[in-house]
Amino acid sequence: MRISELSTRSGIAVPTIKFYLRETLLPAGAALSANQADYDDSHVRRLHLIRALIDVGGLSVASARAVIEAVDSEQMPLSHVFGTAQFAISQSDLYTRQPSAEAVARVAVVVEHHGWRVSEGNPGLIGAANVVDAFAGIGHPELVDLIDDYASSAESVARADLAAVGRQADVAAMAETVVAGTVLGDAMFAALRRIAQEHITQEQFPASVQPVPADSHHG
Amino acid sequence: MRISELSTRSGIAVPTIKFYLRETLLPAGAALSANQADYDDSHVRRLHLIRALIDVGGLSVASARAVIEAVDSEQMPLSHVFGTAQFAISQSDLYTRQPSAEAVARVAVVVEHHGWRVSEGNPGLIGAANVVDAFAGIGHPELVDLIDDYASSAESVARADLAAVGRQADVAAMAETVVAGTVLGDAMFAALRRIAQEHITQEQFPASVQPVPADSHHG
Numbered sequence: 001m002r003i004s005e006l007s008t009r010s011g012i013a014v015p016t017i018k019f020y021l022r023e024t025l026l027p028a029g030a031a032l033s034a035n036q037a038d039y040d041d042s043h044v045r046r047l048h049l050i051r052a053l054i055d056v057g058g059l060s061v062a063s064a065r066a067v068i069e070a071v072d073s074e075q076m077p078l079s080h081v082f083g084t085a086q087f088a089i090s091q092s093d094l095y096t097r098q099p100s101a102e103a104v105a106r107v108a109v110v111v112e113h114h115g116w117r118v119s120e121g122n123p124g125l126i127g128a129a130n131v132v133d134a135f136a137g138i139g140h141p142e143l144v145d146l147i148d149d150y151a152s153s154a155e156s157v158a159r160a161d162l163a164a165v166g167r168q169a170d171v172a173a174m175a176e177t178v179v180a181g182t183v184l185g186d187a188m189f190a191a192l193r194r195i196a197q198e199h200i201t202q203e204q205f206p207a208s209v210q211p212v213p214a215d216s217h218h219g
Numbered sequence: 220m221r222i223s224e225l226s227t228r229s230g231i232a233v234p235t236i237k238f239y240l241r242e243t244l245l246p247a248g249a250a251l252s253a254n255q256a257d258y259d260d261s262h263v264r265r266l267h268l269i270r271a272l273i274d275v276g277g278l279s280v281a282s283a284r285a286v287i288e289a290v291d292s293e294q295m296p297l298s299h300v301f302g303t304a305q306f307a308i309s310q311s312d313l314y315t316r317q318p319s320a321e322a323v324a325r326v327a328v329v330v331e332h333h334g335w336r337v338s339e340g341n342p343g344l345i346g347a348a349n350v351v352d353a354f355a356g357i358g359h360p361e362l363v364d365l366i367d368d369y370a371s372s373a374e375s376v377a378r379a380d381l382a383a384v385g386r387q388a389d390v391a392a393m394a395e396t397v398v399a400g401t402v403l404g405d406a407m408f409a410a411l412r413r414i415a416q417e418h419i420t421q422e423q424f425p426a427s428v429q430p431v432p433a434d435s436h437h438g
């Protein structure tokens with residue numbers, strides 16, 4: 001198909017497609033002449049993947065390019081694709097700030113308890129430790145104990161993610177699934193947790209908490 | 220304590236503390252004179268809560284104020300505090316863009332299947348439906364089937380969240396726990412999922428995916 005039809009099929013404007021071509025996020029089509037190229041369904045899918053990375057995952061063009069390159073490097077082990085996708089979506093302060101040694105040690109206990117084998121550079125180690133510090137900082141260090149329940153659920157979700165990867169027909173589809181699962185999975189879980197929280201709040205605090213006397217003070 | 224000690228104890232600069240006082244994020248101290256006020260431990264904790272909302276949760280000052288007001292309105296039911304915290308951290312495109320009717324219906328099936336009772340305005344309904352659309356958009360509609368595993372794990376995490384709320388001594392601490400769990404919990408889960416994904420990738424794809432011939436093409 002020509003670029004105009006690619007635009008119609010993908011819902012993405014021609015100038016934006018040309019930008020992605022220049023930025024090598026989108027592979028060039030087969031050259032028909034000096035000014036025309038032929039695109040196929042793989043280009044439509046790739047455009048949707050780019051938009052998912054940028055719009056849903058909040059990635060920069062540079063980060064999206066790194067992820068796309070990992071998807072395209074079929075010689076790379078799947079763990080490399082995962083690592084690249086994880087690193088790309090872990091650029092916020094949460095994953096880069098230095099946590100306290102105590103928090104790092106607390107996360108290491110959880111990792112050990114769950115029997116997880118993980119490389120030192122996994123961004124989740126830093127991210128989880130920074131949340132541990134934040135719980136302590138707001139005067140609720142006991143909330144850190146939630147980490148074991150969270151870890152068990154995270155393992156269930158990760159097993160489902162990897163099972164979906166294993167069901168894919170080829171390496172290219174596996175790599176796409178890894179990226180989609182990593183980037184979109186955070187958003188999916190966060191959304192479902194909001195729904196479940198409301199249900200369980202109503203279930204466990206049906207009339208909700210009773211008002212306390214106005215002269216009662218809490219430090 | 221004076222504002223200088225509050226600054227030392229909280230690690231937050233005096234001008235920033237004064238800004239939070241003006242913005243009514245931080246309650247005024249007890250007036251000692253025209254120019255001096257006395258602060259206590261509750262102010263230290265409140266400062267850490269503000270920083271957690273803004274730095275970890277990524278909230279604007281206006282959103283943080285809405286959450287703080289909900290925490291302070293002890294006459295409000297706990298579900299209102301949850302709702303306010305959820306709404307404040309759900310301002311991104313993911314939670315405000317209009318999803319397709321098909322995606323909304325798919326999420327409704329999951330909610331029904333899990334027996335969740337939830338209000339129409341819950342931001343998670345929109346967020347989950349937008350992720351369903353994104354999966355279909357990148358040519359992997361089958362990934363939508365992950366939603367049931369994610370929902371089960373989200374319910375486990377929400378039960379742990381609410382159990383932690385129930386263990387708090389008073390309504391003020393409950394409200395703080397709701398906010399902390401909502402804002403910091405997303406970050407905690409995402410971080411732990413990154414660790415679990417690496418472990419399970421190595422477990423299930425130990426030598427990782429074998430290289431495919433360079434002339435093999437995947438659409």
